[in-house]
Amino acid sequence: MAWWKAWIEQKGVSVKSSPHFNPDPDAETLYKAMKGIGTNEQAIIDVLTQRSNAQRQQIAKSFKAQFGKDLTETLKSELSSNFERLIIALMYPPYGYEAKELYDAMKGLGTREGVIIEILASRTKNQLQEIMKAYEEDYGSSLEEDIQADTSGYLERILVCLLQGSRDDLCGFVDPGLALQDAQCLRNMRKSPARALRTASRVRPTAHWRRPCSQWGAGTHDGTLIRNIVSRSEIDLNFIKCQFKEMYGKTLSSMIMEDTSSDYKNALLNLVGSDP
Template sequence: MAWWKAWIEQEGVTVKGTPHFNPDPDAETLYKAMKGIGTNEQAITDVLTRRSNMQRQQIAKSFKAQFGKDLTETLKSELSGKFERLIVALMYPPYRYEAKELHDAMKGSRDDVSGFVDPGLALQDAQDLYAAGEKINGTDEMKFITILCTRSAPHLMRVFEEYEKIANKSIEDSIKSETHGSLEEAMLTVVKCTRNVHCYFAERLHYAMKGAGTLDGTLIRNIVSRSEIDLNLIKNQFKKMYGKTLSSMITEDTSGDYKNALLSLVGNDP
């Protein structure tokens, strides 16, 4: 799996951090940007959107050591609105941010490490899903939850293929007929992420900005959480699906320092 991780790191990341990094000057820049009357929002954007999360944590430590203040709390006191929400989100360590946004609720105890697919187990899972839904009156929802939330993506792709052979319908159609409400939505999301995770996030970003108003929480959460993982790949998928770049839609739907910070995280268009 090492080659896959290296490829993702090279191709998918929009925020890679800066080489020859020294947190002390960055901390001093941020301090000066918030010292006295007024705030230099552009200086804050230039520093924090161009550093990796690991580098931001080191800047926060340096800020505390040099000036005796908590960087995140200082940012909260100096900024406001959507720009504050975005910048503060950048300051969370990834695991804390994902927990805060309930991202771990989707992960469960999923096996995404080995990438190994056991054809026999995939067939058994497909049969179990069929027996838990289409084959009976009612639905064994826990069986669906257990399989969809604990198996790896490659394994689930094989399960979906086997399921369609058994049930003569897609797993999505079965979920729609067997469940409803928030459970249906959650299960369909797992399937969509399994089939094409970049398509899923492109849809979420488009959904956040289409129509009247912008769902800023969704926009911030998806850009921040994917900027050091695969945002470039999501941008490519976004362009294929909607015929416009993610940057252009952000430019249309946001403004000011908030817009500038988002565009800096998103990076150049493909």
């Protein structure tokens, strides 16, 4: 059973580790791409979208060791707009990125409930434990307590139950009907966070058939697009692409080409990979 699960997981991955990887020349390439006047965005795309997250972390360490600078901060100073958001998202450790998204959804005035629902209702118990650990390490507070402070009523109770591991991880079971509802629900998340919660709370944690963007044609939700592509690229994005095409009659890459542009578009297409 273990080999079968590993094979399935590998089939779903759109971004794999680069063979014969060496972080030092990659770090040097990134340094040269940002040195002096102007930035070689394509060089940044070629390196960071074609390496696994673990490899990106090694590149960041090499960059610091060779040039005495923090790679993420250097990228922030050189890039802008959605392209910057995407590239910086790639530089977070997986659970650190999701912790950041949850923190950003709760800080300041108002709470972006849809983001919280999307993340917490679609992760396994072990993943949620790692996210909670990263959240406390990065922000010095309890994710559960912060959610309790920012939500109330039925929504609060459901989210706290999810964090406490009250739902079973029924690994290997996918209910196509619930998965379809989940993808449609994410599409309409802006209209009804409550409906998103009702649907996502019934979906098995392994049924990640998500549409990585909502409301195509009515203005792309870049935050949702970035979050889902980055977080699923090393898990099951290839499966999501197949479900996307079946549901909407177009490939995910074709929609990205229509709704995004420039370096942002090129980086997204690299992460998504070839069409199913």
